[in-house]
Amino acid sequence: MAKIYCNNNQYNGISAGVNFVNGVGESNVPHLLSWFSENGYTIVEDSREPGDYDEMNYKDLVELAKQRGFNAIGYKKEQLIQSLIALDLQNENEMEE
Numbered sequence: 411m412a413k414i415y416c417n418n419n420q421y422n423g424i425s426a427g428v429n430f431v432n433g434v435g436e437s438n439v440p441h442l443l444s445w446f447s448e449n450g451y452t453i454v455e456d457s458r459e460p461g462d463y464d465e466m467n468y469k470d471l472v473e474l475a476k477q478r479g480f481n482a483i484g485y486k487k488e489q490l491i492q493s494l495i496a497l498d499l500q501n502e503n504e505m506e507e
Contacts, residue, residue, distance in 0.1 A: 411438045415452040415496040419480045434493070452496045452503070463491040 416425070419433035426442055428435040437443060447453050463471065471490045475482035478497055482490050 411436045411456055412443055413454045413456070413492055413496065414443070414446045415454065415493070415500070417450065417500075419493075434489075452500045454492055454496050454499070461491075461495070463494055 414428060414430075414435040414437060416430060416433045416435075421430050421433045423430055425435070426445060428437050428442060428446075437446075443453050466474070468487050468490070471487065471494065472482045472485075475485075475490060475494060478494070480493070480497075482493065485493065
């Protein structure tokens with residue numbers, strides 16, 4: 411299942427039939443993922459290669475998230491890593507525009 415990240419990480423609600431909590435929704439429906447992607451949402455597939463974030467401890471990940479502007483206390487480590495990856499992708503997309 412893919413994670414869908416909206417620009418507002420505090421958004422709680424339903425968009426296009428997908429429930430969002432703290433700006434994160436999940437779906438595996440291809441046409442919805444396509445729609446969200448076309449409308450500025452960041453899509454992160456659940457399968458990924460291990461990266462630099464995996465080597466960091468939880469406390470350092472929370473601090474990094476705080477520096478990047480979101481409160482990650484209460485996130486599980488994998489949720490936090492996925493959120494940081496999504497933020498990286500979002501920043502890359504903004505730099506390309």
